[in-house]
Amino acid sequence: MAAATQSTLKAVQGDTSAPVIDLAALKMRQQAAWSSGDYAVVGTTLQIVGEELCEALDLRSGRKVLDVAAGNGNATLAAARRWCDVTSTDYVPSLLERGRIRAAAEGLSVDFRPADAEALDFSDAQFDAVVSTFGVMFTPNQDQAAAELLRVCKSGGKIGLANWTPEGFIGQLFKTLGKYLPPPAGAKSPALWGTPARITEMFGTASASLRTEKRHFTFRYRSPEHFLEIFKNYYGPMLKAFAALDETNQRGLRDDLLALIGRMNRAEDGTMVVPSEYLEVVVVKK
Secondary structure, three states, rough: OOOHHHHHHHHHHHOOOOHHHOOOHEEEEEEEEOOOOOHHHHHHHHHHHHHHHHHHHHOOOOOOOEEEEOOOHHHHHHOOOOOEEEEEEOHHHHHHHHHHHHHHHHOEEEEEEOOEEEEEEOOOOOEEEEEEEEOHHHHHHHHHHHHHHHEEEEEEEEEEEEEEEOOHHHHHHHHHHHOOOOOOOOOOOHHHHHHHHHHHHHHHEEEEEEEEEEEEEEEEEHHHHHHHHHHHHHHHHHHHHHHHHHHHHHHHOOOOOOOOHHHHHOOOOOOOOEEEEEEEEEEEEE
Protein backbone atom coordinates (compact mmCIF):
# COMPACT_ATOMS: atom_id res chain seq x y z
CA MET A 1 0.00 0.00 0.00
CA ALA A 2 1.33 3.41 -0.96
CA ALA A 3 2.01 5.60 2.07
CA ALA A 4 0.26 8.62 0.55
CA THR A 5 -2.88 6.63 -0.22
CA GLN A 6 -3.00 5.06 3.22
CA SER A 7 -2.50 8.37 5.00
CA THR A 8 -5.17 10.10 2.94
CA LEU A 9 -7.84 7.62 3.94
CA LYS A 10 -6.60 7.54 7.50
CA ALA A 11 -7.07 11.30 7.65
CA VAL A 12 -10.79 10.88 7.15
CA GLN A 13 -11.08 8.53 10.14
CA GLY A 14 -8.94 10.23 12.76
CA ASP A 15 -8.04 9.45 16.33
CA THR A 16 -8.64 12.26 18.82
CA SER A 17 -6.09 11.13 21.40
CA ALA A 18 -3.03 10.36 19.29
CA PRO A 19 0.37 12.08 19.25
CA VAL A 20 1.31 15.00 17.01
CA ILE A 21 1.51 14.32 13.28
CA ASP A 22 2.70 16.29 10.26
CA LEU A 23 -0.54 18.13 9.48
CA ALA A 24 0.92 19.93 6.46
CA ALA A 25 1.90 16.66 4.81
CA LEU A 26 -1.46 15.18 5.73
CA LYS A 27 -3.23 18.13 4.10
CA MET A 28 -1.30 17.59 0.87
CA ARG A 29 -2.35 13.96 0.77
CA GLN A 30 -5.96 14.86 1.49
CA GLN A 31 -5.89 17.43 -1.31
CA ALA A 32 -4.68 14.73 -3.68
CA ALA A 33 -7.57 12.50 -2.61
CA TRP A 34 -10.23 15.18 -3.11
CA SER A 35 -8.66 16.06 -6.46
CA SER A 36 -9.07 12.47 -7.65
CA GLY A 37 -12.29 11.20 -9.17
CA ASP A 38 -14.86 13.97 -9.64
CA TYR A 39 -16.51 15.06 -6.40
CA ALA A 40 -18.87 17.32 -8.35
CA VAL A 41 -20.82 14.23 -9.48
CA VAL A 42 -21.66 13.54 -5.83
CA GLY A 43 -21.69 17.17 -4.70
CA THR A 44 -24.43 18.20 -7.11
CA THR A 45 -26.85 15.80 -5.42
CA LEU A 46 -26.36 17.63 -2.10
CA GLN A 47 -27.66 21.00 -3.35
CA ILE A 48 -30.65 21.08 -1.02
CA VAL A 49 -28.32 21.24 2.00
CA GLY A 50 -26.84 24.54 0.78
CA GLU A 51 -30.32 25.95 0.30
CA GLU A 52 -31.44 24.90 3.78
CA LEU A 53 -28.28 26.29 5.38
CA CYS A 54 -28.80 29.68 3.74
CA GLU A 55 -32.37 29.69 5.02
CA ALA A 56 -31.17 28.82 8.52
CA LEU A 57 -28.79 31.81 8.33
CA ASP A 58 -31.64 34.04 7.11
CA LEU A 59 -29.33 35.57 4.50
CA ARG A 60 -30.30 38.98 3.16
CA SER A 61 -29.53 40.49 -0.23
CA GLY A 62 -26.28 42.42 -0.42
CA ARG A 63 -24.58 40.53 2.39
CA LYS A 64 -20.94 39.55 1.83
CA VAL A 65 -20.73 35.75 2.04
CA LEU A 66 -17.66 33.48 2.01
CA ASP A 67 -18.08 29.80 1.14
CA VAL A 68 -15.12 27.82 2.55
CA ALA A 69 -14.15 24.42 1.10
CA ALA A 70 -17.02 25.06 -1.29
CA GLY A 71 -16.53 22.05 -3.54
CA ASN A 72 -18.59 22.59 -6.67
CA GLY A 73 -20.55 25.36 -5.04
CA ASN A 74 -23.78 24.22 -3.39
CA ALA A 75 -23.87 26.86 -0.65
CA THR A 76 -22.24 29.31 -3.08
CA LEU A 77 -25.12 29.06 -5.54
CA ALA A 78 -27.72 29.12 -2.78
CA ALA A 79 -26.31 32.39 -1.40
CA ALA A 80 -25.94 33.92 -4.86
CA ARG A 81 -29.58 33.08 -5.61
CA ARG A 82 -30.44 35.24 -2.60
CA TRP A 83 -28.60 38.21 -4.17
CA CYS A 84 -25.64 38.01 -1.81
CA ASP A 85 -22.12 39.10 -2.76
CA VAL A 86 -20.46 35.67 -2.73
CA THR A 87 -16.83 34.56 -2.72
CA SER A 88 -16.41 30.80 -3.29
CA THR A 89 -13.18 29.09 -2.22
CA ASP A 90 -11.64 25.62 -2.30
CA TYR A 91 -8.15 24.12 -2.52
CA VAL A 92 -9.12 21.94 -5.50
CA PRO A 93 -9.08 24.15 -8.63
CA SER A 94 -11.11 21.71 -10.73
CA LEU A 95 -13.99 21.92 -8.26
CA LEU A 96 -13.94 25.71 -8.38
CA GLU A 97 -14.16 25.47 -12.16
CA ARG A 98 -17.23 23.24 -11.86
CA GLY A 99 -18.80 25.82 -9.56
CA ARG A 100 -17.91 28.57 -12.01
CA ILE A 101 -19.66 26.70 -14.82
CA ARG A 102 -22.77 26.21 -12.69
CA ALA A 103 -22.90 29.89 -11.71
CA ALA A 104 -22.46 31.00 -15.33
CA ALA A 105 -25.27 28.69 -16.45
CA GLU A 106 -27.61 30.43 -14.02
CA GLY A 107 -26.31 33.93 -14.75
CA LEU A 108 -25.06 34.35 -11.18
CA SER A 109 -22.16 36.63 -10.32
CA VAL A 110 -19.68 34.87 -7.98
CA ASP A 111 -16.00 35.45 -7.21
CA PHE A 112 -14.22 32.08 -7.31
CA ARG A 113 -10.79 31.88 -5.64
CA PRO A 114 -8.44 29.06 -4.62
CA ALA A 115 -7.91 29.14 -0.86
CA ASP A 116 -6.74 27.03 2.06
CA ALA A 117 -9.41 26.81 4.76
CA GLU A 118 -6.68 26.88 7.42
CA ALA A 119 -5.07 30.06 6.04
CA LEU A 120 -7.73 32.18 4.36
CA ASP A 121 -6.29 35.03 2.30
CA PHE A 122 -8.81 37.60 3.49
CA SER A 123 -8.68 40.44 5.97
CA ASP A 124 -10.18 40.28 9.45
CA ALA A 125 -13.93 40.82 9.76
CA GLN A 126 -14.44 40.97 5.99
CA PHE A 127 -17.64 38.93 5.65
CA ASP A 128 -21.19 39.12 6.99
CA ALA A 129 -21.53 35.35 6.75
CA VAL A 130 -19.12 32.42 6.39
CA VAL A 131 -20.51 29.05 5.29
CA SER A 132 -19.32 25.50 4.61
CA THR A 133 -21.29 22.39 3.69
CA PHE A 134 -19.43 19.12 4.29
CA GLY A 135 -16.18 20.92 3.52
CA VAL A 136 -14.26 22.59 6.33
CA MET A 137 -14.96 19.56 8.54
CA PHE A 138 -12.27 17.65 6.59
CA THR A 139 -9.42 20.02 7.43
CA PRO A 140 -6.56 18.31 9.33
CA ASN A 141 -6.05 21.24 11.75
CA GLN A 142 -9.56 21.69 13.08
CA ASP A 143 -8.84 24.43 15.60
CA GLN A 144 -6.93 26.50 13.06
CA ALA A 145 -9.75 26.18 10.52
CA ALA A 146 -12.35 27.23 13.10
CA ALA A 147 -10.19 30.19 14.09
CA GLU A 148 -9.99 31.27 10.45
CA LEU A 149 -13.77 31.14 10.02
CA LEU A 150 -14.14 33.34 13.08
CA ARG A 151 -11.36 35.73 12.03
CA VAL A 152 -12.83 36.64 8.64
CA CYS A 153 -16.39 36.98 10.00
CA LYS A 154 -17.62 40.36 11.20
CA SER A 155 -18.77 40.97 14.75
CA GLY A 156 -22.47 40.17 14.71
CA GLY A 157 -21.97 38.11 11.55
CA LYS A 158 -22.92 34.46 11.18
CA ILE A 159 -21.05 31.21 10.57
CA GLY A 160 -23.16 28.45 9.06
CA LEU A 161 -22.01 24.83 8.79
CA ALA A 162 -23.40 21.49 7.69
CA ASN A 163 -21.30 18.59 9.05
CA TRP A 164 -21.88 14.84 8.91
CA THR A 165 -22.43 13.28 12.34
CA PRO A 166 -20.57 10.19 13.62
CA GLU A 167 -23.84 8.24 13.96
CA GLY A 168 -25.26 9.06 10.53
CA PHE A 169 -24.84 7.13 7.30
CA ILE A 170 -21.75 8.99 6.05
CA GLY A 171 -20.19 8.89 9.50
CA GLN A 172 -20.71 5.14 9.54
CA LEU A 173 -19.42 4.86 5.97
CA PHE A 174 -16.13 6.43 7.03
CA LYS A 175 -16.04 4.18 10.08
CA THR A 176 -16.33 1.22 7.72
CA LEU A 177 -13.47 2.55 5.60
CA GLY A 178 -11.47 2.87 8.82
CA LYS A 179 -11.74 -0.89 9.42
CA TYR A 180 -9.67 -1.44 6.30
CA LEU A 181 -7.42 1.63 6.49
CA PRO A 182 -7.02 2.49 10.18
CA PRO A 183 -6.65 6.18 11.10
CA PRO A 184 -3.23 7.69 11.71
CA ALA A 185 -2.16 8.46 15.22
CA GLY A 186 -2.83 12.10 15.98
CA ALA A 187 -5.46 12.95 13.35
CA LYS A 188 -8.81 14.11 14.70
CA SER A 189 -11.90 12.61 13.11
CA PRO A 190 -13.79 14.97 10.77
CA ALA A 191 -16.98 13.60 12.32
CA LEU A 192 -16.18 15.56 15.49
CA TRP A 193 -17.49 18.62 13.61
CA GLY A 194 -20.83 16.82 13.67
CA THR A 195 -21.01 16.85 17.48
CA PRO A 196 -22.37 19.79 19.50
CA ALA A 197 -19.64 19.36 22.10
CA ARG A 198 -16.82 19.87 19.60
CA ILE A 199 -18.62 22.80 17.94
CA THR A 200 -19.02 24.46 21.33
CA GLU A 201 -15.37 23.81 22.10
CA MET A 202 -14.24 25.51 18.88
CA PHE A 203 -16.75 28.37 18.64
CA GLY A 204 -18.44 28.78 22.02
CA THR A 205 -16.24 31.43 23.64
CA ALA A 206 -16.28 33.61 20.51
CA SER A 207 -20.03 33.42 19.93
CA ALA A 208 -22.89 35.63 21.02
CA SER A 209 -25.16 32.69 20.27
CA LEU A 210 -24.66 29.16 18.98
CA ARG A 211 -27.38 26.84 17.68
CA THR A 212 -27.02 23.25 16.51
CA GLU A 213 -29.75 21.10 15.02
CA LYS A 214 -29.64 17.56 13.69
CA ARG A 215 -31.03 17.29 10.18
CA HIS A 216 -31.07 14.67 7.45
CA PHE A 217 -30.05 14.55 3.83
CA THR A 218 -31.46 11.58 1.91
CA PHE A 219 -29.24 9.77 -0.55
CA ARG A 220 -31.40 8.59 -3.46
CA TYR A 221 -29.79 6.24 -5.99
CA ARG A 222 -31.00 3.68 -8.49
CA SER A 223 -29.82 0.88 -6.21
CA PRO A 224 -27.24 0.26 -3.46
CA GLU A 225 -24.89 -1.02 -6.16
CA HIS A 226 -25.40 2.20 -8.14
CA PHE A 227 -24.46 4.29 -5.12
CA LEU A 228 -21.34 2.21 -4.55
CA GLU A 229 -20.30 2.46 -8.20
CA ILE A 230 -20.69 6.25 -8.21
CA PHE A 231 -18.74 6.68 -4.96
CA LYS A 232 -16.00 4.24 -6.02
CA ASN A 233 -15.42 6.19 -9.23
CA TYR A 234 -16.01 9.79 -8.21
CA TYR A 235 -15.72 10.26 -4.42
CA GLY A 236 -12.01 10.72 -3.75
CA PRO A 237 -11.68 9.06 -0.31
CA MET A 238 -13.55 5.95 -1.41
CA LEU A 239 -11.79 5.81 -4.77
CA LYS A 240 -8.44 5.90 -2.97
CA ALA A 241 -9.59 3.30 -0.45
CA PHE A 242 -10.44 0.71 -3.06
CA ALA A 243 -7.27 1.49 -5.01
CA ALA A 244 -5.16 0.89 -1.88
CA LEU A 245 -6.62 -2.54 -1.07
CA ASP A 246 -5.92 -5.95 -2.52
CA GLU A 247 -8.71 -7.90 -4.21
CA THR A 248 -9.75 -9.77 -1.07
CA ASN A 249 -10.07 -6.62 1.02
CA GLN A 250 -11.84 -4.82 -1.82
CA ARG A 251 -14.50 -7.52 -1.76
CA GLY A 252 -14.72 -7.29 2.02
CA LEU A 253 -15.11 -3.51 1.93
CA ARG A 254 -17.72 -3.72 -0.80
CA ASP A 255 -19.73 -6.30 1.16
CA ASP A 256 -19.52 -4.25 4.37
CA LEU A 257 -20.65 -1.08 2.60
CA LEU A 258 -23.58 -2.86 0.97
CA ALA A 259 -24.51 -4.31 4.38
CA LEU A 260 -24.43 -0.81 5.88
CA ILE A 261 -26.70 0.47 3.13
CA GLY A 262 -28.99 -2.50 3.63
CA ARG A 263 -29.40 -1.70 7.32
CA MET A 264 -30.29 1.94 6.64
CA ASN A 265 -32.15 1.71 3.33
CA ARG A 266 -35.85 2.49 3.69
CA ALA A 267 -36.68 1.66 0.06
CA GLU A 268 -38.40 -1.63 -0.68
CA ASP A 269 -38.43 -1.42 -4.47
CA GLY A 270 -34.76 -2.14 -5.21
CA THR A 271 -33.72 1.51 -5.16
CA MET A 272 -31.67 3.22 -2.45
CA VAL A 273 -33.25 5.77 -0.12
CA VAL A 274 -30.92 6.31 2.83
CA PRO A 275 -31.25 9.26 5.23
CA SER A 276 -27.89 10.56 6.46
CA GLU A 277 -27.80 12.64 9.62
CA TYR A 278 -25.85 15.89 9.68
CA LEU A 279 -25.46 18.74 12.15
CA GLU A 280 -26.62 22.18 11.06
CA VAL A 281 -24.67 24.88 12.92
CA VAL A 282 -25.42 28.59 13.16
CA VAL A 283 -22.95 30.71 15.12
CA VAL A 284 -23.40 34.44 15.69
CA LYS A 285 -19.98 35.96 16.37
CA LYS A 286 -19.54 38.32 19.31
